[in-house]
Amino acid sequence: xxxxIFAAGLGERMRPxxxxxxxxxxxxxxxxxxxxxxxxxxxxxxxxxVINTSWLADQFPQTLGDGSRxxxxxQWSYEGTTPLxxxxxxxxxxxxxGDAPFLLxxxxxxxxxxxxxxxxxxxxxxxxxxxxxxxxxxxGDFALDADGLVRSDGEHRLTYAGLGVFRxxxxxxxxxxxxxxxxxxxxxxxxLAPILRAHMGKDLITxxxxxxxxxxxxxxxxxxxxxxxxxx
Numbered sequence: 001x002x003x004x005i006f007a008a009g010l011g012e013r014m015r016p017x018x019x020x021x022x023x024x025x026x027x028x029x030x031x032x033x034x035x036x037x038x039x040x041x042x043x044x045x046x047x048x049x050v051i052n053t054s055w056l057a058d059q060f061p062q063t064l065g066d067g068s069r070x071x072x073x074x075q076w077s078y079e080g081t082t083p084l085x086x087x088x089x090x091x092x093x094x095x096x097x098g099d100a101p102f103l104l105x106x107x108x109x110x111x112x113x114x115x116x117x118x119x120x121x122x123x124x125x126x127x128x129x130x131x132x133x134x135x136x137x138x139x140g141d142f143a144l145d146a147d148g149l150v151r152s153d154g155e156h157r158l159t160y161a162g163l164g165v166f167r168x169x170x171x172x173x174x175x176x177x178x179x180x181x182x183x184x185x186x187x188x189x190x191x192l193a194p195i196l197r198a199h200m201g202k203d204l205i206t207x208x209x210x211x212x213x214x215x216x217x218x219x220x221x222x223x224x225x226x227x228x229x230x231x232x
Contacts, residue, residue: 001120002097003046004090005037006162007107008054008083013218022056024107025063026223029230032063033217034107042070044116046103050096052077052089085182086192087174094168106162110226112213118165124204125170126196130158131214141193142200142207150207152197161214164207170195 011018017026024034034051041049049072053060057078067074077093084092090104101122103115119127128150133140143154174190175183177198182189199205215226 001046001101001103002048002050003041003103003105004077004093004097005034005049005051005105005107006086006089007034007060008052008079008089009108010055010083011108014220014223017220017223018055020056022053022059023217025059026217028110028217028223028227033110034060034064036110037105037107038064038067038070038072040115041103041105042072047071048073048075050075050077050093051107052079052084052093054079054081054083079187082189084187084189085180087171087178087180087190087195088182088188090166090192091171091174092187094171097168099168101165101167104164104166108217109162110213110215110217110230111161111163111210113161113163113210117208118163119206120165122165122167123206125167125199126205127165128196128205128207129161129163129210130207131161131210133157133159134214134216136216136218142196144207144209148206148208149203150196150200150205152200158209161210162216163210170199 007024011023014023025032075096130144137159140157141160143151143157145151174195177195178190180190217223
């Protein structure tokens with residue numbers, strides 16, 4: 001199985017820390033955020049990792065090298081100076097990922113989730129890891145029903161953790177389900193969420209509720225808190 005790490009964001013809420021360093025390369029407990037993911041991916045047998053980049057893209061190969069220190073092969077999906085959003089970023093990276101399901105993780109999260117528990121052959125088009133709604137996102141994203149299917153709405157909404165397994169076929173016919181203005185640009189820039197919601201109605205998106213530790217490292221305060229927790 002290959003993996004895709006989303007690392008192309010501008011990190012605007014993290015400024016001034018991200019003025020000169022991409023958010024996934026900010027250190028926490030002695031090493032860049034993204035290295036926590038690389039350690040875990042290598043541990044479960046992943047050998048090829050695609051990292052999408054945009055803001056300060058040159059710093060990623062300078063910091064991470066070719067991945068050999070983890071026993072990984074790193075490839076770069078450079079999106080240009082303007083990030084392509086989640087859907088556009090995934091579409092742009094597909095030529096490097098191939099036709100098989102791949103693990104996706106956001107480069108700016110930290111979690112104790114055991115990646116080995118993720119299905120390598122999801123039942124539908126995607127399998128999403130969900131977490132309890134954090135204070136900064138009280139509305140949640142999706143709901144998880146008793147059969148393990150993710151729904152666009154429900155009584156108990158959870159937050160998508162930025163972690164899951166996806167089939168490339170999820171993006172087949174993506175224009176049918178997306179009206180983002182950037183979708184008509186070259187390369188297209190669009191969000192993944194509307195496409196996921198469209199397939200939820202067809203019972204094609206499964207999920208799980210992770211009740212362990214998870215942090216969306218979106219502000220300097222949350223970064224400092226996580227660093228304190230992991231080093232204290």
